[in-house]
Amino acid sequence: MAFGDYPAEYNPKVHGPYDPARFYGKADVPFGQVKLGELGAWFGRRNKTPNAIAGAVSRAWWRWQHKYVFPKRAGIAPFFQLTVASMTFFYLINYTKLKHHRNYKYH
Template sequence: MGFGDYPADYNPKVHGPYDPARFYGKADVPFGQVKLGEIGAWLGRRNKTPNALAGAVSRAWWRWQHKYVFPKRAGIAPFFQLTVASMTFFYLINYGKLKHHRNYKYH
């Protein structure tokens, strides 16, 4: 699978039109239904390659787009979500500088 190709498990005759927000691989138990003793085996079945990580991020992005941005009557929620995400990101990258400006009491 190269950059820009369909996933290897995608079959247009079976799945219909391609949806970038859908995982076309073999279905597994959802994380919410995994028992504590099975977490190690469940994590061992995950594909941990860079391509798999990029695919997961891409699917999450497209799911977010389909839910909040693409509907005909989309509200203001995606703008607030991006604002809060960017504020959190910039706070985290500047935390080392900001922690020196705390107000300490010396008594």
């Protein structure tokens, strides 16, 4: 699969219009239904190539867009989510500088 192409599993006659938020590969047990004994085998069945990881991130982005941004009466939730995510990200990347400014209590 080249960059920008449809997934190899996508068949327009079977699936209809293409949805970037949908996984067209073989269905597997959802992560929430995996038992602890089967967890290693479940992770072993995952495709860990860079293209597969990029596809999973892309599907997550599109699902988030369809749920919070694209509805007609979209609220303010996506703006708050992006604000909290960016605040957390910048706190984490600056943590090594911020931890030196702690107020220590000496007894």
